[in-house]
Amino acid sequence: MRVLLIGASGYVGSAVAEHLSSLGHEIVTLERPGAATGASGYETRTGDLADPASLIAAVTSDIDAVVNLATPSGDVAVDAAAVTALTDPLRGTDRSFVYTSGVWVLGATDGADETTPTNPIPIVGYRPEIERQVLALADTGVRAAVVRPGIVHGRGGGIPALLVDLARKHEAPVVVADPTVVWPMVHIDDLADLFAKVIAAAPAGSVWHAISEPAVPVAELATAAGRVAGVSGATKVWPLDQARADLGELFADALALSQTVTGQAGIDQLNWAPKGPDVIADLTSGSYR
Known part of the structure; x- marks a missing residue:
């Protein structure tokens, strides 16, 4: 084509x-x-x-x-x-x-x-x-x-790269507003x-x-991003008003959104077979290192 x-x-x-x-x-x-x-x-x-x-x-x-x-x-x-x-x-x-x-x-x-x-x-x-x-x-x-x-993750880019940058800036793993949030990846x-x-x-x-991972805990992502950034310790919960001031209201609110979403239709109907590493492995030993 x-x-x-x-x-x-x-x-x-x-x-x-x-x-x-x-x-x-x-x-x-x-x-x-x-x-x-x-x-x-x-x-x-x-x-x-x-x-x-x-x-x-x-x-x-x-x-x-x-x-x-x-x-x-x-x-x-x-x-x-x-x-x-x-x-x-x-x-x-x-x-x-x-x-x-x-x-x-x-x-x-x-x-x-x-x-x-x-x-x-x-x-x-x-x-x-x-x-x-x-x-x-x-x-x-x-x-x-x-x-x-x-x-989206991989090739060292996307929102996970932002989590690495935030960890460096705050000298701690960072989540926006709510440590119980999960993201589909x-x-x-x-x-x-x-x-x-x-x-x-x-x-x-x-x-x-x-979607290859329907609900990844953002707290785990933050911890992994912290390891990449060379920081450790307790995860910092970034208050939403502060995140909005730094990242913009709309984007900060999106990062605080919790979603569990499946992508089974592509697997069942189009023979889609995700093969890439999971996001935690990608952060800790893959494209973000």
Whole structure:
């Protein structure tokens, strides 16, 4: 397949591009006007998510699938228009469109799967609206799907890297607000593999959770991050108001969110088989060392 990737230079996007390429797919990346084209080594096209006409022009008939891994703009009208522009050329073709959301759209939960209604926290407040727009494309001849990653780890990046930085800054393992919080996690390479399987075989109008560990205690993550940072001792509970002042209210509230979420649908229906290390092992003896 020839796959157009939006957001291919990001933390997740670069891993997805690498994995798809390893499977023999041809990667085409979308870069903003004025960007250093070709830096990734992939074919590039010019476009801007705030310029729908440029997106329509990028989705030519030789593109077999479009994957949107871009960070949301924060403006629902802009993001909705971008989805429309990216998918109008796909209508009636049964070509694939994959939108990247995230499990924060589910809100606080002690057990959720792909059928659980959304209840988004403010940082992802309008994402369910975009998800619904994407899923409705199933009625227009687009094989549209939504992927919701858990908290991503691996390759020394993502939120676990932030926990390491916080441990160094505070000279102690750190959790935000509540030491009993749990997070659903996925290794970045397993996430990339799920994207490949969704592109290849997911039915139109489907939602997939990229979760390999449904509920990892954040206190354990903090302890492991502290070891990487070279600090030990009791875990510091960072008051929410202080975390908000340092990290921003919306992001701090997201870090204090407790979620248990499963990703069994991909395992059962797409033969997804997560193989990456668990997050504690990744922190203590893997990519974060």
